Amino acid sequence: KQWYQRRVRGFTVTDRKCWEPFFTKASPKLSTVQVSRLEYPVTNLSAVQVLESNLEKMLMDKVMEWRERHVTRWNRHCRVLMKQILPRLETESITEDEERAILGEILSSHNVTGFPINTRYTDASTIVESVFSTNVHAAEDPAVEFALSVYIHPYPNNVLSVWIYIATLLKKY
Numbered sequence: 001k002q003w004y005q006r007r008v009r010g011f012t013v014t015d016r017k018c019w020e021p022f023f024t025k026a027s028p029k030l031s032t033v034q035v036s037r038l039e040y041p042v043t044n045l046s047a048v049q050v051l052e053s054n055l056e057k058m059l060m061d062k063v064m065e066w067r068e069r070h071v072t073r074w075n076r077h078c079r080v081l082m083k084q085i086l087p088r089l090e091t092e093s094i095t096e097d098e099e100r101a102i103l104g105e106i107l108s109s110h111n112v113t114g115f116p117i118n119t120r121y122t123d124a125s126t127i128v129e130s131v132f133s134t135n136v137h138a139a140e141d142p143a144v145e146f147a148l149s150v151y152i153h154p155y156p157n158n159v160l161s162v163w164i165y166i167a168t169l170l171k172k173y
Contacts, residue, residue: 043160051121059166062132063166074146080149082147111172112169116163121161144168145171146166147169
């Protein structure tokens with residue numbers, strides 16, 4: 001068998017045997033196509049609040065729809081407490097002890113199982129799908145209560161960070 005060695009290209013860009021410069025001194029001067037300053041529009045905060053409210057209502061309706069054979073009870077007090085936690089998850093760190101302190105009253109009377117979900121906002125159906133995939137709605141205990149809270153953190157250029165806290169609660173006996 002005859003051996004053919006592939007030509008190995010060197011990576012010394014100044015070696016003209018290996019590389020040909022794309023621009024030379026004789027090349028015409030080209031202007032840049034890049035803008036000198038990037039400008040991002042401010043996100044409309046009132047629209048974000050409306051979206052947050054609509055998304056929360058839509059998710060609660062979906063949970064009830066997915067549980068059509070069961071009564072779905074909502075624990076509004078827990079929802080309010082979770083609403084306090086969500087903004088802190090976006091903007092600062094929160095320890096488990098701080099989270100327990102906020103939920104303390106509920107944790108003393110209920111067994112709580114749940115977690116926050118964070119995603120970017122692209123469309124509502126993607127968020128509904130991510131909540132459905134948690135399978136939290138499948139809890140079948142007749143005494144189960146649910147809590148769901150939504151927080152949307154706006155960034156410039158209409159970039160939205162969506163936080164959803166979903167949980168089940170069972171009274172301690």
